[in-house]
Amino acid sequence: MIPLIVLCVFAFVVVLLLVLVIRTFNTVARLRNATDNAWAQIDVQLTRRHDLIPNLVETVKGYAAHERQTLEAVIAARSAAISAQGPTQQAQAETALSGTLKSLLSLTESYPELRANTAFATVQRELAAAENRIAYARQYYNDAVLAYNNAITTFPTNILAGNAPAKFYFGTSGDERGNVQVKF
Template sequence: MIALAAVGVLALALLLFLVTTYNGLVRRRGAVDNAWAQIDVQLERRHDLIPNLVETVKGYAAHERTTLEAVVSARRQAVAAQGPRDQAQAEDLLTGALGNLFALSEAYPGLQANQNFAALQEELAAGENRIAYSRQYHNDAVLAYNNAIQTVPANIVAGLTGFVPREYFQAPGDERGPVRVRF
């Protein structure tokens, strides 16, 4: 009778452990999904500003068609990107194209004085800060989740129930190196 009660208590403890561990993994996976959604919101906001920026620049620098087309093309790729790796590469391309667009604005004093252009540029800069924070939050959530599914004993529950590691939102290889300053 005592042995049967001990087995029952052990079975209940095991069941409680499995349920608690599974629910914890689900919460962490949800945090990763939420963090990715926050990045997506910020990137969509950025993507929505770009057509207005391009239209504003067109009025002043219509003959700079190559730069404007590069921004539009990079935006299109960024909107279509899927997953952290592809999204990071597309956003890197878009950032470079926007950098060229802002550099172009220096050649047009009237464009720099345009209030609409200044407001769009300021909103994009603020958006970059929100995107950076969202990326950091996402990577922190991925780290917590990946650690949870790879550590004992939760890795057993994760393996049995189909939890797989998630991907970090990482900058492409050339962005990770030291910054080069040339004069």
């Protein structure tokens, strides 16, 4: 016959392991949900940005009708960004869109009357605010991905996470990492 104390210790160890397994499983689930939520927040901000672009293009059209190539590039980049799937493809598309927007916004140097247009100024301010919110959302998402990826790759969580796929960071392209050129 097994002494009662041994049975109690065994039962305690089993319950403790069960609690640890449940806690670990729930931690991974919460982290996965946090990364999904963070990605949804990026998507909301990108949608806002994409919605502002047609207003900007229409405002510029009236002043810079012969800048058709620039306007078409912005529209094409916006379409690509809207149809992009997942963080990697989305980051590439958003980088391309940022580049075309920079060229569109640089038209104000050639068209001072455009810079003075209140509709253009309003959309430009809204776009700048959207860019700031996107930057914050990207940072939050990447922090959530870091926590999740750490959880699924470190012991003992990795045992319970099994084959949980790692999430990808919302990165930037090499162009955005370079030195900023300032010309006077």
